[in-house]
Amino acid sequence: MADIQLHNTLSGKIENFVPQKAGEVRMYTCGPTVYDYAHIGNYRTFIFQDILRRFLKLRGFKLNHVMNLTDVDDRIIANAAAAGVSIRDYTAKFVQAFFDDCKTLSIEAPEHWIRATDHIEEMVKLIQRLQEKTFTYPGEGSIYYRIAKFPDYGKLSKIDLTGIQTGARVDNDRYEKESARDFALWKAPKPGEHFWETAIGPGRPGWHIECSAMAMKYLGETLDIHTGGIDLAFPHHENEIAQSEGATGKHFVSYWLHAEHLLVEGEKMSKSQGNFFTLRDLFAKGHKPSALRFALASVPYRKQLNFTFDGLQQAASSVERLRNFADRLKRGKFPAGNQEGMAARIAKAAEEFDAGLADDLNTAQALAAVFDLVREANVAVDKGEFRQGEVPTVLEFLATFDRVFAVVQDSDGEKLRALGYGSADGGPDDAEVDRLVAERNAAKKKRDFAAADRIRKELADRGIIIEDAKDGSVRWKRK
Numbered sequence: 001m002a003d004i005q006l007h008n009t010l011s012g013k014i015e016n017f018v019p020q021k022a023g024e025v026r027m028y029t030c031g032p033t034v035y036d037y038a039h040i041g042n043y044r045t046f047i048f049q050d051i052l053r054r055f056l057k058l059r060g061f062k063l064n065h066v067m068n069l070t071d072v073d074d075r076i077i078a079n080a081a082a083a084g085v086s087i088r089d090y091t092a093k094f095v096q097a098f099f100d101d102c103k104t105l106s107i108e109a110p111e112h113w114i115r116a117t118d119h120i121e122e123m124v125k126l127i128q129r130l131q132e133k134t135f136t137y138p139g140e141g142s143i144y145y146r147i148a149k150f151p152d153y154g155k156l157s158k159i160d161l162t163g164i165q166t167g168a169r170v171d172n173d174r175y176e177k178e179s180a181r182d183f184a185l186w187k188a189p190k191p192g193e194h195f196w197e198t199a200i201g202p203g204r205p206g207w208h209i210e211c212s213a214m215a216m217k218y219l220g221e222t223l224d225i226h227t228g229g230i231d232l233a234f235p236h237h238e239n240e241i242a243q244s245e246g247a248t249g250k251h252f253v254s255y256w257l258h259a260e261h262l263l264v265e266g267e268k269m270s271k272s273q274g275n276f277f278t279l280r281d282l283f284a285k286g287h288k289p290s291a292l293r294f295a296l297a298s299v300p301y302r303k304q305l306n307f308t309f310d311g312l313q314q315a316a317s318s319v320e321r322l323r324n325f326a327d328r329l330k331r332g333k334f335p336a337g338n339q340e341g342m343a344a345r346i347a348k349a350a351e352e353f354d355a356g357l358a359d360d361l362n363t364a365q366a367l368a369a370v371f372d373l374v375r376e377a378n379v380a381v382d383k384g385e386f387r388q389g390e391v392p393t394v395l396e397f398l399a400t401f402d403r404v405f406a407v408v409q410d411s412d413g414e415k416l417r418a419l420g421y422g423s424a425d426g427g428p429d430d431a432e433v434d435r436l437v438a439e440r441n442a443a444k445k446k447r448d449f450a451a452a453d454r455i456r457k458e459l460a461d462r463g464i465i466i467e468d469a470k471d472g473s474v475r476w477k478r479k
Contacts, residue, residue, distance in 0.1 A: 002358040004059065006225075007302055009233060009256040010156055014360055017255065019224045024062045026219040027053070028253075029110065030211060030228035030236070033070040034094040035079055037278040040296070040307060041262040041269055043105060045229040047293060048259045048301035048361070050107045052227065054404045055357045065110035066218045069095055072116050073207050074172060077193050087117060087194055101279050104289045104415045106406035114214050116205070122213040123205045124198045127185050129247040131200075141188025143200065144169050147180065150242045154180065156256060157234035183239055185209045208239035212252075216244060226253040230260055259301040265308050282312075283421050288412040291316035297405060300362050318371070319407045324467075324475060325374045326398050326408055328381065329391050331473030338389035339380060346393050349373035353401060370401050413463070413478040428462055433476055437466065441474060 004017040019025050029049050032038045038046075053065060070076075071091045080090035095115075102109070116123075127143060130136050135149050147153045147161075154161050159180055169182035184206040189195035195202050215223060221244070228237060237256065244252040261268075264275040282292060295315035299305040349369050356365030377394060380386040402408040414429070428436070436455050443451035456466050459476070467475045 001059075002355045004056075004358045005360055006255050006257060007360050008254075009258050010253070012158075015255070019061070020222065020254070023060070024064065025056055025224050027056075027063060027065045027110075027225040027227065028211070028215040028219060028223050029065065029067040030226075030232055031067040031069050031113075032094075032098055033073055033075070034091045034098060035073070035075040036094060037097055037280065038101060039269065040264075040277050040279065040282070040292070042229075043101070043107075043279065043292075044262045044296045044305055044307075045227075045259040045301075046102070046107055047105065047296045049227045050105075051297055051301075051357075051361055051363060051404060052225075052257070053108060053110075054406070055361065058400070058403055063111060064219060066112045066114060066215065067110045068211060068214050069098070069113065069115045070207065070210060071095065072194075072204060072210075077204070080194065081192050100419060104279065104419060105293050106289070112218050114218065116210040116214070119210070119214050119217065120196050120198065120205065122217050123209050124186075124200055126209060126213045126216075126243065126247055127200055130185065130243065133246065135243075135246045136185060137182075139169065141201065141203065142171065142184050143186040144182045145185050145239070145242060145246075147182055147242060150246050152245070153242050154238065156241055157238050159234055159238070180235070183208060183235065185243070208236055209243055211236070212240045212243045212247075215240075216248075221248045221250045221252070223253045225255045225257060227257045228259070230258040233258055257301075260304045262296075263304060263306045266306055280419070283416060283419060287312055288316060288319075289415050290319045290407040290410075290412050294319050294405070294407050297363050298367060300360070300364055302360070318367075320477070321374065322370070322398070322408050323410055323477070325378060326395065327475045328378075328469065328473065329395055331469075331475070332381065332391075333472075334381070334386050334388040334391065335384075336389070337387045339385055339387045342377075342380065342387070342390045343393065345376060346373065346390065346397055350397050350400065353397075357404065366401075366404075370398075373397070410477065428459075428464065433459065433464055437474060437476055440466070 005014050006017050007013070008015050029046075032042060053063060057063060072087055076087060076091060080087050083090055127136065130145065131143070135146055136143050137146055138144075161180055169184070171184050171187065186200055186209070187203050187206060189202050189204070193204075195204050215226070226237065226240075233256075241252050263269065264277070267273055267275055269276050279289075279292070283289070291312055292315070295307065295312050296305070298315065349372065352369035353366045356362045356369060359365065373394075377386060377390075398408055436459055440452045440455040443449070443455065459466060463478055465477050467477070469475065
């Protein structure tokens with residue numbers, strides 16, 4: 001079994017992954033800023049993080065994984081004030097939508113979901129530690145981090161600090177990528193905006209201090225892995241390093257992993273371009289959660305992903321191919337015994353699948369290993385060469401594959417109905433479909449073809465397609 005290797009943004013190199021404590025991984029994920037519905041670019045990053053999490057678990061690691069919900073920042077403050085509601089009330093629907101989206105895309109829940117607004121005290125204490133070490137200075141009721149005090153500033157993003165102006169500072173949570181300036185740890189309250197009364201005065205935290213304080217509370221002062229989109233490397237993650245290492249004097253994160261941007265049909269995604277999509281936008285167009293998950297996972301995370309609707313259709317076809325193959329194995333009747341060479345071929349596919357993921361989560365290589373085996377096994381079945389003795393081994397390999405990619409099990413209809421999508425009557429559940437298919441099979445055996453056709457039409461009217469295979473097996477799927 002190959003060593004796990006990951007690309008560390010900090011070193012700019014591929015490195016062997018060795019956690020601080022054998023068998024355990026402390027991982028922090030920058031979650032969404034819940035001022036609106038998350039878009040497919042966000043979910044490209046969250047699915048990469050889920051693939052990483054699932055693969056580490058597959059390899060036997062115990063995960064202590066934290067994902068934050070940024071529920072206080074400039075946009076949330078402004079939007080909540082404009083709506084005349086509290087921060088919690090404003091963000092509630094977007095938080096729930098994010099949880100629903102994660103469930104729909106089979107993104108596993110971390111060990112800890114945490115909210116910034118629940119950790120103000122920890123942020124204040126971290127700022128106080130920085131004050132004691134003279135990393136801060138006040139300004140008009142706010143508290144700023146003095147980056148000139150931290151000689152290693154820029155080591156993650158490799159930003160050039162030669163043009164920095166001493167004392168130049170920025171009050172916004174988000175600012176231009178090329179502008180390295182002192183940043184706000186604590187912001188003075190503005191008229192009409194929510195604020196907290198604390199030991200360092202009234203106000204609210206800056207965006208960057210939130211993640212440092214929360215990560216260290218749950219994972220300790222040194223983390224194994226910190227993940228996020230490449231757009232967060234500067235300024236957000238750079239500032240996290242400065243704050244955390246300034247306060248503790250310890251190395252903050254061993255491995256920084258960043259996912260590349262997502263394009264839509266070759267263009268940067270934006271609302272003004274009309275190519276901005278949330279999950280709900282795509283589900284309303286009839287696309288399935290499994291196809292979207294497959295499409296977003298299919299390109300290795302450090303490569304730019306060009307999302308296209310043709311690609312999404314191809315992803316749906318790939319998922320169907322896997323499901324049809326699994327169903328063919330489960331329902332088919334094969335000669336007893338074993339096919340010569342097939343056991344070795346299955347073992348080779350399993351080895352290549354694992355090696356692909358161990359190579360900095362090369363999902364393309366891992367998927368190629370699976371589909372090469374599916375093609376060869378299907379050819380063997382078509383020729384009558386496949387044997388019953390291979391069925392359990394192949395199904396076990398598909399189950400291992402699905403522990404990471406989570407697309408073979410067909411729960412698309414159930415997930416879409418939970419979000420309010422699907423057929424007009426809500427569609428039958430899986431148990432009802434299985435019952436009706438069994439009734440149709442029984443009718444066909446009795447040569448009651450009228451009854452069999454009636455059941456097929458009933459299922460079709462309710463969004464279920466029946467497929468009769470040449471070998472006599474029957475498969476169904478939702479439209």
